[in-house]
Amino acid sequence: xxxxxxxxxxxxxxxxxxxxxxxxxxxxxxxxxxxxxxxxxxxxxxxxxxxxxxxxxxxxxxxxxxxxxxxxxxxxxxxxxxxxxxxxxxxxxxxxxxxxxxxxxxxxxxxxxxxxxxxxxxxxxxxxxxxxxxxxxxxxxxxxxxxxxxxxxxxxxxxxxxxxxxxxxxxxxxxx
Numbered sequence: 001x002x003x004x005x006x007x008x009x010x011x012x013x014x015x016x017x018x019x020x021x022x023x024x025x026x027x028x029x030x031x032x033x034x035x036x037x038x039x040x041x042x043x044x045x046x047x048x049x050x051x052x053x054x055x056x057x058x059x060x061x062x063x064x065x066x067x068x069x070x071x072x073x074x075x076x077x078x079x080x081x082x083x084x085x086x087x088x089x090x091x092x093x094x095x096x097x098x099x100x101x102x103x104x105x106x107x108x109x110x111x112x113x114x115x116x117x118x119x120x121x122x123x124x125x126x127x128x129x130x131x132x133x134x135x136x137x138x139x140x141x142x143x144x145x146x147x148x149x150x151x152x153x154x155x156x157x158x159x160x161x162x163x164x165x166x167x168x169x170x171x172x173x174x175x176x
Contacts, residue, residue: 002144006042007031012059021055025062033155037148040074041067047079047104050088060100066161068153074146075100076139080107083131103139105132 012021032038041063045056064072077100079087084104106128117125 002140004143007035012055018058021059025059029066029154029158033151033158035151037150038071038074039146039148040076040143041071043075043077043100045077045079047082047087047089049081053089066154066157068149068157070153071149072100074149076103076142077101078103078105078139080105082106101142103135105135107132 012024032041043063063075067075079102082088082104083106086106087104108128109125
């Protein structure tokens with residue numbers, strides 16, 4: 001009964017560095033601005049890799065700085081490759097639990113070829129699969145409970161941001 005439109009955008013925290021992350025974040029905001037309204041923003045992050053904590057914290061801070069408050073509560077962070085007890089960093093220290101909903105998905109069924117599985121592995125993978133299926137159902141229920149936010153608010157913020165930057169740039173003291 002519902003239609004969901006997912007827009008896959010470039011990732012962050014890859015090996016290309018901070019400048020590439022900045023370009024991807026600009027692309028993310030441009031894509032959001034092209035939408036009439038947004039119900040949720042899903043960020044998928046690898047919860048098994050603790051080395052990306054600084055990048056994740058930086059990106060979340062920048063998202064929080066650029067998005068209007070009425071959409072921040074509609075941010076859903078999905079930590080993949082882990083369950084809540086096996087995350088390789090403290091989600092609260094990264095700022096994940098402040099406004100966003102945090103979900104966990106262990107998608108290990110896609111990590112190896114089925115020909116390599118014995119009965120014990122199949123049993124463990126089935127538990128992970130069942131938990132992930134339940135997580136997806138919870139995700140859909142959560143999204144259904146959210147109100148869409150018109151992106152005109154974000155557009156207005158973006159325009160104000162550009163005006164402020166222009167004014168700051170025009171008032172900078174230049175050496176003579």
